[in-house]
Amino acid sequence: MNPLFALVTYGLKHQWIVDPNPSLHKLLQLYNLPLSPFKMVDEPIDLVMEKLLDLGFDLGLFEPNTLNERDAFEAYLFDFVMPSPSETKMTFLRLYQQNRRKAFDYLYHLSMDVNYIKTKRIAQNVSFHYPSIYGTIDLTINLSKPEKDPKDIAKALEQKDVPKTGPKCLICKENEHNYDNARMNLRIIPITLYKRLWHFQYSPYAYYNEHCIILSDDHTPMKMCEETFHYLLDFIDYNPDYFIGSNADIPIVGGSILDHDHFQGGKHHFPIESAKIIKSYQIQDLTLSHIYWPLSTIRLTSQNRDTLLKVSKRILNQWRTYDHEALDIISKSYGLHNTITPIARKVNDAYQIDIILRNNRVNEVYPEGIFHPHRDVQHIKKENIGLIEAMGLAILPGRLKTELAKGLDFILHGTIYPELAIHQPWLNALKQSNQVHNMADLEAAVGDKFKTVLEHAGVFKLNDSGIQAMDEFIQSCIR
Structure with a gap:
């Protein structure tokens, strides 16, 4: 019973519950244990949960004994001692009226304390x-x-034939x-x-x-x-x-x-925010900038919300039908191809919107996407370049941890690993360059590859013709 007492104690200490008995009685019933008077048991919650999950599986309360199923049952157990959805909403709204930061801190820490946000993983x-x-x-x-x-x-x-309800x-x-x-x-x-x-x-x-x-x-x-x-x-x-x-x-x-x-x-500062400016334009009380970033990005900054909205909408509408065949930018062929990735933030007292221009057309040379990671970099990143990557944070597949360790062994000692075939041309070049001596050097080489990934996703390349085309596009939006 001690782990159940400890879970209820955890709820009491976080002030999610006041009376321990309703939660305790439901948990004892779930585990088919006799009613017992509550006593405080203070144990690390991770250890408590491991015990309760192991016991729950032994009792047939969930199956199979996989990470996903353990996560589901753990979330179920936390629900016995945490605020209900309606209570959480009321608390958040009450705190928001007093202090915005306190409201978001409340929800964020609650989400971590019940392991919804998987901080240890x-x-x-x-x-x-x-x-x-x-x-x-x-x-x-x-x-x-x-x-x-x-x-x-x-x-x-x-369960595939079971009628699906819910989300x-x-x-x-x-x-x-x-x-x-x-x-x-x-x-x-x-x-x-x-x-x-x-x-x-x-x-x-x-x-x-x-x-x-x-x-x-x-x-x-x-x-x-x-x-x-x-x-x-x-x-x-x-x-x-x-x-x-x-x-x-x-x-x-x-x-x-x-x-x-x-x-x-x-609440995060991304690399794109520190990008240098290639050229700025002034439109009334709004500053528009073409920033030096591999994905083609227009930055709008103004304290005037109406002006910002007006110019942002104009850029979106102009881009929807923009064509530049010499740069492989075609807005419509087998579908609509031009769209944007927008980002908004407050900078001091001003609104700021970054509008990243995107195009999803494919051709025979680039069947996965003309403005998508090309095949020479897909051994590092082949997935879509979405919002997070576009802002300069690479989310790379977990397989790379072991692959990089083995890759470094190949570079330093010549050890051959058949599973590194997708990386082999890259590793051969790195070995021949004699510039990789440790993991930090190899990580820098990965970073250089990801830089190329971002460059592939840019519709206006940062060369003379691309910068000139971007300037002409911006001018068409602000006339």
Whole structure:
């Protein structure tokens, strides 16, 4: 019984519950244990949960004994001692009226304390930096998000004919308090952006500080439109401490979830924010800049929200139909190809929007995408270059940790590993250059590859013809 007492003690210490008995009685009933008077037991919560999960599996309370199923049952257990969804919303709104920062701190720390935000797994990620010609680029080898266990896949196949109810995707609001997606400990907050209902939550596998998701109330597809800019600016009025941005709304240059309209935000400084300026233009009380960044980016800064919205909408609409065949930019062929990745933030008292121009066309030379990582860099990164990468934070696959260790062994000692075949031309070149002597040198080589990844995604290359074309495009938007 001690682990159950310890879990209830944890809820009491965090002031989530006042009376221990209702939670304790439900937990004792779940574990088929006799009622017993409560006593305080103070143990590390990670150890407590391991004991309760092991016992739960032995009792047949969940199966199979995989990481995903253990996560789901752990979230279920935390739900016994944490505030309910309605209580969490009321507390957040009450705190927000008193002090905005206290409200977000409350939800953020609650999400960590119940292990919805997987802080210990996130700490396993490998992070390093690369001093590129565009400024420092950040890179993370993502080890925190678990791969699918074959047993979980088999279980899903067994249930494939069961009528699906509840959430249609992993970010629907119906995931809150949902067992199947290990979300019994998820708490979300409703917010209104430009007269439309959205929901705010934190990301369980945070890629950066206070990584959050703002999701549409309805399960509707991603859509880049004039209203998008209103949503962005409304959110940074709601919380000026955070940035907010959106993946593009079309395949190849968009994110991994295109069927549910959403934004991402957080309290983080990204490399793109420090980019140098190539050329600036003044439009009334707004400064427009073409910044020196591998993805073609226009930065708008103004204290006048109306001016900012007007110019942002004009850029989006002009870009939708922009063509420059000499640069392989064609807006319409087998579909619509031009869209944007927008990012908004507050800088002192001014609004700032970065508009990254995107195009998802393919051709025979680049069947995965003309402005997508080309095949010579796909051994490092072949996935879509979405919002986070576009801002200068590489999210690299977890396989790279072991592959880089073996790659360094090859460079230094000539050890051959058949599984490194996809990296072999690159490793051969690095070995011949005699410039890689340790892991830091090899990580720098990865950083250089990711710099090239970002360059591939830029529609206006940072050469004379690309800079001139960008200038002509901007001029067409501000006349």
